[in-house]
Amino acid sequence: MKGSLLTSTAIHAIVLALALYSFGAPPAFEVQDVESLPVDIVPIEDMTRIMEGEKKATAKETPAPTPTKRPDIVPDAQNTGENSVDLKKTPVPTKSPKEVEIAAAPEKVESPVPKNADKANDIKDIIKDSAESAPATEVAAKPEPKRDVKPDPVPEAKAEQTAKAEDIPLPDAVPLPSSRPDQPKPEPEQKQAKNETAAAQAATAKTPERKKEQPKKESAKSTASKESDVLADEVAALLNKQDPAGGGAKRSTKEESLGGSKASNASKLSQSELDALRGAIQKNWSVVSGMADAGEIRIQVKMKLDRSGEIVGDPEVTATGGSAQARDVLASSARRAVLRSAPFSNLPADKYDAWSEVIVNFDPSELML
Amino acid sequence: MEQVGLAAVSEVSLWSLFIQAGFVVKLVMVGLLAASVWTWAIVVNKWMVFNKARRQFDQFEQVFWSGQSLEELYRTLSERSPGGMGAIFVSAMREWKKSFERGARSPIGLQMRIDRAMDVTLARESEGFEAKLSSLATIGSAAPFVGLFGTVVGIMTSFQSIAGSKSTNLAVVAPGIAEALLATAIGLVAAIPAVIAYNKFSGDAAKLNARMEAFADEFSAILSRQIDEKLQPRQAAQ
Numbered sequence: 001m002k003g004s005l006l007t008s009t010a011i012h013a014i015v016l017a018l019a020l021y022s023f024g025a026p027p028a029f030e031v032q033d034v035e036s037l038p039v040d041i042v043p044i045e046d047m048t049r050i051m052e053g054e055k056k057a058t059a060k061e062t063p064a065p066t067p068t069k070r071p072d073i074v075p076d077a078q079n080t081g082e083n084s085v086d087l088k089k090t091p092v093p094t095k096s097p098k099e100v101e102i103a104a105a106p107e108k109v110e111s112p113v114p115k116n117a118d119k120a121n122d123i124k125d126i127i128k129d130s131a132e133s134a135p136a137t138e139v140a141a142k143p144e145p146k147r148d149v150k151p152d153p154v155p156e157a158k159a160e161q162t163a164k165a166e167d168i169p170l171p172d173a174v175p176l177p178s179s180r181p182d183q184p185k186p187e188p189e190q191k192q193a194k195n196e197t198a199a200a201q202a203a204t205a206k207t208p209e210r211k212k213e214q215p216k217k218e219s220a221k222s223t224a225s226k227e228s229d230v231l232a233d234e235v236a237a238l239l240n241k242q243d244p245a246g247g248g249a250k251r252s253t254k255e256e257s258l259g260g261s262k263a264s265n266a267s268k269l270s271q272s273e274l275d276a277l278r279g280a281i282q283k284n285w286s287v288v289s290g291m292a293d294a295g296e297i298r299i300q301v302k303m304k305l306d307r308s309g310e311i312v313g314d315p316e317v318t319a320t321g322g323s324a325q326a327r328d329v330l331a332s333s334a335r336r337a338v339l340r341s342a343p344f345s346n347l348p349a350d351k352y353d354a355w356s357e358v359i360v361n362f363d364p365s366e367l368m369l
Numbered sequence: 370m371e372q373v374g375l376a377a378v379s380e381v382s383l384w385s386l387f388i389q390a391g392f393v394v395k396l397v398m399v400g401l402l403a404a405s406v407w408t409w410a411i412v413v414n415k416w417m418v419f420n421k422a423r424r425q426f427d428q429f430e431q432v433f434w435s436g437q438s439l440e441e442l443y444r445t446l447s448e449r450s451p452g453g454m455g456a457i458f459v460s461a462m463r464e465w466k467k468s469f470e471r472g473a474r475s476p477i478g479l480q481m482r483i484d485r486a487m488d489v490t491l492a493r494e495s496e497g498f499e500a501k502l503s504s505l506a507t508i509g510s511a512a513p514f515v516g517l518f519g520t521v522v523g524i525m526t527s528f529q530s531i532a533g534s535k536s537t538n539l540a541v542v543a544p545g546i547a548e549a550l551l552a553t554a555i556g557l558v559a560a561i562p563a564v565i566a567y568n569k570f571s572g573d574a575a576k577l578n579a580r581m582e583a584f585a586d587e588f589s590a591i592l593s594r595q596i597d598e599k600l601q602p603r604q605a606a607q
Binding site: 001003004007009011012019020023 | 382383384402405406407408409410411412413414417
């Protein structure tokens with residue numbers, strides 16, 4: 001036995017030695033450096049929601065509005081544009097060759113027979129013309145002759161108009177009401193004109209502008225109508241900005257691409273928030289048992305909620321299917337459930353636009369939202 | 370239980386696995402290694418013993434059936450104190466001699482005594498064949514469980530090290546699991562030969578026992594005939 005034990009030990013020693021040798025540290029498993037793929041989890045709303053961009057641009061991966069030139073960043077700006085103050089107004093093009101032509105075409109102004117009804121329009125046109133012609137001076141520095149042509153017909157036309165306007169009875173009332181719309185109109189114009197002409201060549205068309213202003217004032221005085229007040233507001237809206245270009249102050253640096261004019265920021269309730277709402281109502285809903293056709297009835301409750309989660313007004317209950325009696329019973333039970341569950345205080349305040357109006361579908365076999 | 374610092378380990382050679390193992394796992398591994406050594410010791414021993422016994426049986430049967438006188442055979446064998454069939458033959462012959470030296474009276478009593486003597490020797494011899502086979506059976510059945518125990522403990526330790534290092538990185542877990550599996554591997558290494566050897570040697574032992582029993586029966590029949598032949602003339606003479 002001793003001999004066999006020794007033999008066995010010897011065999012084991014040999015086998016172990018071989019195992020230690022052959023099962024030595026295995027070669028390290030070398031893994032080649034693989035470029036890691038970044039994976040983003042993107043909610044579907046990001047893809048389906050309309051994003052701010054340019055309506056006429058070609059579609060790109062991410063919509064972006066036309067790039068702005070100004071680099072300074074205005075905090076909390078919502079509307080894209082070059083303005084220094086964030087305004088909702090869409091940008092008004094400051095320069096276009098068309099306007100110059102309008103300003104240069106005197107026939108239009110001359111032709112209309114001066115009537116009371118037309119006067120308002122004329123004034124509007126003139127005002128617009130003047131507003132637009134002001135920047136035109138800035139741009140069209142080259143067509144010098146035009147400038148000379150322009151002032152001549154315009155004052156003429158206006159002179160005629162004023163002359164005709166004076167023929168109208170009730171001239172006495174003229175000065176009093178006209179003083180009101182008179183004041184806001186020329187002032188911004190003058191400012192604008194001065195600003196822009198200063199920015200552009202100072203030498204160009206200073207005199208024609210003055211010439212223009214005077215007839216305008218006259219015409220404004222002469223037209224004593226309340227319509228001009230309404231127009232004045234509009235005009236003031238157009239002119240009362242620091243920069244006639246208007247627009248917002250949010251800067252865009254990306255290349256323009258297809259998108260909506262404004263990003264929609266509609267929020268959606270998450271599943272768990274929906275469940276919370278569902279659970280709150282379900283807790284208070286007691287289905288009247290023992291009705292034969294209860295399973296076929298579907299009740300829909302529409303309710304409006306205020307920010308604190310209280311129901312605003314009366315929830316609108318509509319029930320379909322089943323017998324009229326069962327419908328009434330279940331509809332009132334659903335209504336009670338909703339009223340009893342109010343206020344829905346556990347809804348997220350920042351998603352108020354998602355739950356300001358809630359439609360609850362009651363299924364007597366299963367409460368659903 | 371020992372906390373094994375697995376996080377910093379990258380060495381996974383067999384030896385380092387053993388060294389890194391916890392105390393319990395080490396104990397299990399060493400125990401299983403010892404069981405394996407013992408198993409193979411038994412295997413070697415039995416293999417030699419059974420081969421020798423088979424050879425002896427063959428030789429003895431050859432001599433026994435060669436027509437040689439039983440007295441002569443007894444004289445030569447009793448000096449060598451043989452095992453197996455020889456031992457049975459010697460014990461039976463000794464009993465026979467003792468009985469005749471003192472003058473046997475009853476043939477039935479003599480027959481019974483000879484049978485007893487042969488039975489005792491047969492039991493002793495077969496016990497020798499079957500000795501230590503039971504330990505083979507024990508190792509064969511228990512070693513996998515012992516190895517499994519080591520594995521469970523090792524895996525527990527590696528999970529503790531996961532909890533300790535707060536990382537589920539495979540590099541943290543893998544050495545612990547490899548070390549734990551080593552215990553099961555050693556258990557199987559010990560158990561598989563043990564089971565095979567047990568089955569083979571218990572079969573061999575049964576065969577040798579059957580051969581000895583057959584010889585004992587045959588020899589008993591021969592002796593019974595001899596007793597009748599020897600006692601009959603005496604009775605007739607009286």
